[in-house]
Amino acid sequence: MSSAFLRVARLPGGLALSRIGLETMRLTGPMAWGRPENWDTAIDVLRTAVEVGVTNIATRHEYGPRVANDLIRIALHPYPESLVISTTVGLARAPDRSWAPSLDTDSILRTIYENLALLTVSTLDLVHLCVAGGVPVASPFRVLAGLQQERLIAHLGLCCADPGQIRDAREIAPVVSVRIPCSAAVVGSETQVFCAAEGIVHQLCHPFARREANQSEVIRELAAQRGIPAGRLWLAWLLHQHPSALLVVGTSSVAHLRENAAAVETGLEQDLVERLADIEQALVRR
Template sequence: MTTTSPSPSSLAGRSVGRVGFGTMQLPGPGVWGPPADRDRAIGVLRTAVDHGVTHLDTADFYGPEVANHLIRDALFPYPDTLLIATKVGVRRDDTRAWLPAAAPAELTHQVHGNLRNLRRDRLDLVYLRVGGDGLLDHDPTPFEESWGTLAELVTKGDIGCLGLSGIVPGHLPRATAIAPVAAVQNRYNLFDRGSEDVHHACTEAAIPFVPYFPLGTTARRRASVLTEVADGLAASPAQVALAWLLNRHPGILLIPGTGDPGHLLENLGAAEVAGRMSDADMARLTALSS
């Protein structure tokens, strides 16, 4: 078995490799319905774990329910080393929109749905999705009420640890006054550093930062620098973009997703590329602004 990262990190009290796997791309187009090739999706999940992935990121609203059913069917009974993180606070309607759903009853229903669909007695890590890409309108539920509901479910034993997603730095003190924050997920990558302030706040508080969309979009005017660095390292641009994140700070954990077995193995190779990246390479990449 291949280890995806030479330096495991701590997440929700567990030791995990720094390169994990996100399941958002496993359902059908628009993160809706089943995949075109279910066996291929199952195979990607099994290959990820076979190659040392110990951190999966999912949500019951991927599909909806499709991603969690795939995880269950591919990997149950789960290895003791596998941490599965999920998210709540969002629902999908018949138009396939992404809508906030963070009222106490909604969150409790979502947690129980994740438990059932993943076939678990307790969820390792649950993120409250507060805002961010694709969410329409604004949930009227006060943040403290939503977070407090999840904290009660930790006390009841349904959840192990809590995280936050799509936040601004001000959410952290408000959350920690009620319950510890085990991790934060915000959009952040080589070409989109709009959450730099959140990353900095997590670094200061020693909270793991798990960027979603870690590959981002390669803008044409910047692609030449990325390609030049990749060519010098005999790596792909995607590997270099992920390696930049790994070298940015040891508290960053990655969850790149794909439904392609070849892309999966390419992404898992980012840890090795990070080890070969020079300070000059990092400086050139860091100089790119969003």
């Protein structure tokens, strides 16, 4: 599979994001806490991702914490020029492994500097600010914009943002990417429509969050008829339905990674498209 085939979106400066990206959360321990059960396999997943043409790897300092960034550095440093490593800030982990907003200036600065150190880079390619729950975006985004001015960050984005938050952020600095949790309830959401209209790269994350979608009996039967895994068919469907979106998929398996990447080469006949559309609409109505 050629890396050129996987590329679809370009950021200012010519960086290309592959249509299928790798989310590193599942490379760590359960609940994104601690080391993976098999460290060497996690390293192999990252190296295989680059081998098959993935140029979009998403991480967080809080995965582990620190474990995902350690894995990326050990597996891939020095990084290929084509690779974009994106990170997300604005959430912190508690000892009970829960997540909580962390948008104060000190927390953001600390997380950025820790990302720089662990990844062993002088500039972070792309940093998303998580603003779930409609929190005010201006103050923390100004902190990131200041770091961008210092050339510690190349590009800025948002995560879990609504159109109003995106507009507020764009008054401060360009927003080149928005991460959108991917489920049947949010695909085609107001945020995705807004990003598509404004030419903002939008990344649909965790596309297997609705397990009843890709594991349903109908999906399995349709995939079996084509001789492909059900998950690959579901990803191919999402790519078909949302041609301006990227998918960021987590896995801890080299085999699954290859299956996911192969979704970009999976064509869908019209009758199959119609059947899959019926399945998605049924999920949305639930």
